[in-house]
Amino acid sequence: MESTLTLQHFLLVSGILFAIGLAGVLARRNLLIIFMCLELMLSAANLSLVAFSRFGAENGLPDYDAQVMLFFIITVAAAEVAVGLAIIVALFRTRETTDVTQIDEMKF
Amino acid sequence: MIFFFYLFAALAVIGGLGVVLYKNPVTSAFSLILSFLGLAALFIQLDAYLVGILQILVYAGAVMVLFLFIIMLLDIDKEEHRKMGGFSATGGILVGVGFFALVILVLWKSGVGYEQGLPALVGKGDNGTSDVHEIGRLLFSKYWFPIQMVGILLLSATVGVVVLSRKHLK
Numbered sequence: 001m002e003s004t005l006t007l008q009h010f011l012l013v014s015g016i017l018f019a020i021g022l023a024g025v026l027a028r029r030n031l032l033i034i035f036m037c038l039e040l041m042l043s044a045a046n047l048s049l050v051a052f053s054r055f056g057a058e059n060g061l062p063d064y065d066a067q068v069m070l071f072f073i074i075t076v077a078a079a080e081v082a083v084g085l086a087i088i089v090a091l092f093r094t095r096e097t098t099d100v101t102q103i104d105e106m107k108f
Numbered sequence: 109m110i111f112f113f114y115l116f117a118a119l120a121v122i123g124g125l126g127v128v129l130y131k132n133p134v135t136s137a138f139s140l141i142l143s144f145l146g147l148a149a150l151f152i153q154l155d156a157y158l159v160g161i162l163q164i165l166v167y168a169g170a171v172m173v174l175f176l177f178i179i180m181l182l183d184i185d186k187e188e189h190r191k192m193g194g195f196s197a198t199g200g201i202l203v204g205v206g207f208f209a210l211v212i213l214v215l216w217k218s219g220v221g222y223e224q225g226l227p228a229l230v231g232k233g234d235n236g237t238s239d240v241h242e243i244g245r246l247l248f249s250k251y252w253f254p255i256q257m258v259g260i261l262l263l264s265a266t267v268g269v270v271v272l273s274r275k276h277l278k
Binding site for chain 2: 004005007009010011013015016020022023024025026027028029032035037039040046047050051053054057060061062065067068071072076077078079080081083088090092098
């Protein structure tokens with residue numbers, strides 16, 4: 001039965017994208033790319049939410065609670081990106097760099 | 109149906125890999141747009157039309173334009189002294205592969221949703237309700253408090269950005 005789409009397919013894609021984002025956050029040194037990888041991880045979590053909403057359909061309707069949650073995640077992510085990029089710009093003004101290895105005053 | 113799933117899943121994963129692997133931040137940002145478009149297509153394949161469109165409008169549109177704007181503003185070059193195989197790169201790849209192995213292990217052990225295909229949607233479409241109607245109804249009835257909080261969050265984020273981007277941060 002390889003021809004039907006199952007919940008496993010979508011959860012697997014979601015897991016792959018989250019793993020890529022996690023590896024990127026740890027491996028890259030450019031602050032902006034780390035931030036992009038964070039967005040990728042948020043979207044990967046969104047995919048599993050939508051998949052559970054669709055496969056948990058009752059009475060012929062998908063579970064809309066999950067989609068409302070996704071709506072909130074998208075809104076919070078937009079606010080987070082705006083504030084995060086403003087902090088990065090402020091940091092670049094004082095330090096002239098976005099390399100995380102150059103910003104190590106608070107390193108233990 | 110399954111062909112389109114593999115097509116858009118591959119698009120999302122290749123875009124995600126591009127974000128991590130390309131050295132130039134602008135190329136990474138465009139890869140991320142590609143990945144978001146693939147994800148939005150998967151949402152629409154799961155009959156979640158509203159959030160699929162929101163994903164394109166908010167993520168691939170607004171958020172990524174903001175990212176590109178900041179990249180151009182800061183005029184960041186490629187990572188200059190980049191030596192692959194450093195401690196952080198090895199650690200990142202190890203953690204990523206470990207997490208992926210964990211996901212596969214959990215999916216395999218749980219056996220959730222192996223044989224079940226997509227359940228039929230009968231209450232949606234021409235004679236039923238729509239995504240926008242149902243989500244809107246929930247937002248203004250069951251989730252009335254969270255949506256007020258999100259409004260306050262957006263307001264404080266706007267004020268915070270204005271304060272943060274002043275010329276002389278005291």
